[in-house]
Amino acid sequence: MSTRNETTEASLFDLLKLDDDEENGSDELDEETPAVGAKLRLADFLSVSGNELCADCGSPNPKWVSVNLGSFVCIKCSGVHRSLGVHISKILSVNLDEWTEEDVDNVIKIGGNIEVNMKYEHSIPNSCRKPQPNSSIDERTDFIRRKYEMQQFLNTEEQLSCPFNPAAFHCSSTGLNSMVDKKYLNSMRIHNIGQAFINSRKRKDVEVKPSKKSSSTAGMVEFVGLIKVKVVRGINLVIRDVRSSDPYVMLSLGNQSVKTRVIKSNLNPVWNEKLMLSIPEDVPPLKVNVFDKDKFTEDDPMGEAEIDIKLLVSAARAFENGNANELSKQLEKMTDGKDKYSLGMIKVAEGKTKQDVTLQLQNVESGEIQIEIECVPLTQ
Numbered sequence: 566m567s568t569r570n571e572t573t574e575a576s577l578f579d580l581l582k583l584d585d586d587e588e589n590g591s592d593e594l595d596e597e598t599p600a601v602g603a604k605l606r607l608a609d610f611l612s613v614s615g616n617e618l619c620a621d622c623g624s625p626n627p628k629w630v631s632v633n634l635g636s637f638v639c640i641k642c643s644g645v646h647r648s649l650g651v652h653i654s655k656i657l658s659v660n661l662d663e664w665t666e667e668d669v670d671n672v673i674k675i676g677g678n679i680e681v682n683m684k685y686e687h688s689i690p691n692s693c694r695k696p697q698p699n700s701s702i703d704e705r706t707d708f709i710r711r712k713y714e715m716q717q718f719l720n721t722e723e724q725l726s727c728p729f730n731p732a733a734f735h736c737s738s739t740g741l742n743s744m745v746d747k748k749y750l751n752s753m754r755i756h757n758i759g760q761a762f763i764n765s766r767k768r769k770d771v772e773v774k775p776s777k778k779s780s781s782t783a784g785m786v787e788f789v790g791l792i793k794v795k796v797v798r799g800i801n802l803v804i805r806d807v808r809s810s811d812p813y814v815m816l817s818l819g820n821q822s823v824k825t826r827v828i829k830s831n832l833n834p835v836w837n838e839k840l841m842l843s844i845p846e847d848v849p850p851l852k853v854n855v856f857d858k859d860k861f862t863e864d865d866p867m868g869e870a871e872i873d874i875k876l877l878v879s880a881a882r883a884f885e886n887g888n889a890n891e892l893s894k895q896l897e898k899m900t901d902g903k904d905k906y907s908l909g910m911i912k913v914a915e916g917k918t919k920q921d922v923t924l925q926l927q928n929v930e931s932g933e934i935q936i937e938i939e940c941v942p943l944t945q
Contacts, residue, residue: 603664610672611637611659615679621645621709622696628659632668634713635675636682641702644788644843645709648821653714658841661793661941685712687720702788788843790881792818792851792874795937796825798835802932805857805865806830812867814934817852818842827858844940848875853924853934868926874938880911881918881940 607630610616619627620636629643630636631654638646638656646654657664675681689695696705711717796814804810812834815824821842828834842851851874855867911920918940926932 600663600665603666603669604659606666607659607664607669607672610669610677613677615682616677618678619698620678620681621712622698622700622705624698630657630659630672631655632657632671634681634685635672635677637678639698640791641788642696642705642709644791645702645706646713647841647843648706649710649714658941661841684719685716686718689718693718789846789848790844790878791841791941792844792877793839793841793939793941794851795839795939796836797935797937798833798837799855800833800933800935802832802834802855802926803867803930804832805867810857810865810867811859812855813858815854815856816840816842817854819845819849841941844874844878848878850874851938853936855926855932855934866929868929868932868934870924870926870934872922872924872938874940877911877918877920877938877940880913884913884918 616627616637618625619639619642621638621642624639624641627637627639627642629638629640629646631638631646633655637659643656646656657668686695693708693711694704696708794816796816799812799814802810802812809830809832811827811829812831813825813827814836815822823840823842825836825838825840828836850871852869852871854869857865857867859865911918913919920938922936922938924934924936926934
């Protein structure tokens with residue numbers, strides 16, 4: 566008799582648990598629907614003619630997008646875009662980043678690679694050669710900077726035309742407004758003519774002689790992949806204000822730097838923020854610096870640390886190439902090494918090579934930073 570009751574109670578418990586799981590599952594599905602829908606729309610737009618090749622070098626199957634420019638680019642060109650700064654080109658991964666409906670709407674509205682190149686490659690001089698899939702990073706950087714940053718290849722005739730409809734200004738009800746409108750129109754026309762003249766001079770300079778490499782592009786090296794760093798949290802950080810601190814984290818890899826948002830008045834902040842950096846061929850250490858944000862003075866340092874990511878990169882390469890023996894060797898090196906930064910084991914699961922790390926901040930009284938690092942293969 567007791568067995569039957571126990572069975573009945575267990576069955577009821579399973580049913581209730583099933584209902585709860587279904588409700589929770591439906592909630593999770595509802596929460597994920599917008600993000601999934603945005604990615605599906607982006608995937609459909611990626612198949613549109615012209616988007617199957619990198620807008621800048623023609624490499625097949627580009628997996629990166631400049632959200633504000635609207636161009637689909639390969640991983641090598643994406644590294645150059647990222648070096649220009651987000652004010653010129655904001656790069657997201659088709660597969661790895663989270664997309665909003667607004668971001669997808671903006672990319673689709675621009676029209677894709679064909680429309681982008683009709684605008685930014687309208688007047689490429691004969692002396693300027695567009696990069697190819699096997700071009701060096703210097704060639705890519707030189708062309709991409711001219712194309713998007715200096716905008717040397719735009720259509721001069723379009724710039725000479727008025728960028729708005731003058732008829733919109735004919736509704737002024739007073740003579741004063743009409744006078745102001747005419748002055749504004751004239752000033753805008755002068756500005757556009759001046760800008761067109763400047764760009765035409767730039768184009769002539771390009772036709773006469775090749776551009777000199779700037780200090781920011783000279784000596785650049787190839788990128789071999791990307792690391793996706795999730796800054797999880799800080800623990801027992803130091804006080805830099807009266808009673809607390811306003812911390813943020815800056816990550817540096819070679820000449821690249823990215824940073825998290827600032828969290829106000831918190832010595833144990835939780836960021837859970839994902840940042841991405843390109844990996845140079847000569848892999849440098851990943852540097853982590855924590856600062857206290859100040860409004861009127863220079864930001865105060867709250868500690869620093871660094872981690873050698875060469876083993877992680879080697880393990881990711883071995884996994885990508887299907888070399889099980891090499892992967893095993895790289896994982897064994899992690900267990901043999903003794904590191905003062907409490908490096909976590911490299912893990913390979915679901916096609917991803919990851920490492921969870923707790924960094925003890927240096928040159929400071931106390932503080933730790935927890936991060937999760939994922940090495941992204943070139944094929945993604």
